Amino acid sequence: DCFEMAVSLDPSFKKNLGLILVAAGDKAGGKVHLSQSKSSAIARLSLGNLAHEEGDFDTAIDHYSHALRLEPSFIDAATNLCGSQIESFKATNNRILLQEATSRLDRIVISFGSSQSANCRLGMCHRHEGRHELAHHYLWHAVTLDPTNTDAVCNLAALHIETGENEQSVKLCFRALQLDPNNARGFGTLGLALLRLGSVDDALECLRIAEKLEPNPTTCSNLGSVFNDFGDTLAASKLLKKAIALNPFNIPAFLNMGNGQLLFVCYF
16 A cells, blocks of 8 residues: 555556555566656566566567666576577577577577576577587586576486487486476476386376376377377377467477377477
């Protein structure tokens, strides 16, 4: 009530009221007030964070970019911008976004080497570019800086799958799930690692849990491939179509739909 009164007296307080509402869980109300304070870099950062959480990565990129135009040295905005660019790349396969994120994160890490989020996202960029040694370096550094960073742990687990170290991946997935028992990426990556190790039943259970927690295109594609392997083409087709609807650039899902060839992807 005090802040509402302050806003009526001084409109510049809208930003602070918006931030308080978001922190209190009223994201819709907070967004209304923050949208009226777009000349504030902090308001733009918060709006970008809200858009990213909703999966609207283009809008998030726009807000973060505006925040950086307002405050060019705003590290949180720069790092989060890269995070949205990585997620947008995963949805569109636009490698320009990945290259821009890599370049910006390189500069951030050089200037602020202790930023665990920047190290994690730079490691993700190198992973998606196939530069495994660099990816391992930055992801491991992110985990060292913050052992509770489940994004870094899960990406490191996915990296180990890509390099054929499936047992190590399983250990990292269990570590992520100890930190967050409802971590969809942890279950999804664990399912893929178990598939590679031949534990199909356990893998299927993990992928089912991951799909229930967060139905992303990677999990749906992998789960559909497992059902294909079991001969349940109806369930497989439903999941693969869902994977394609979530990400029209999901090539493994298209291939599995076309000829039943089993392709698994670790795209977290």
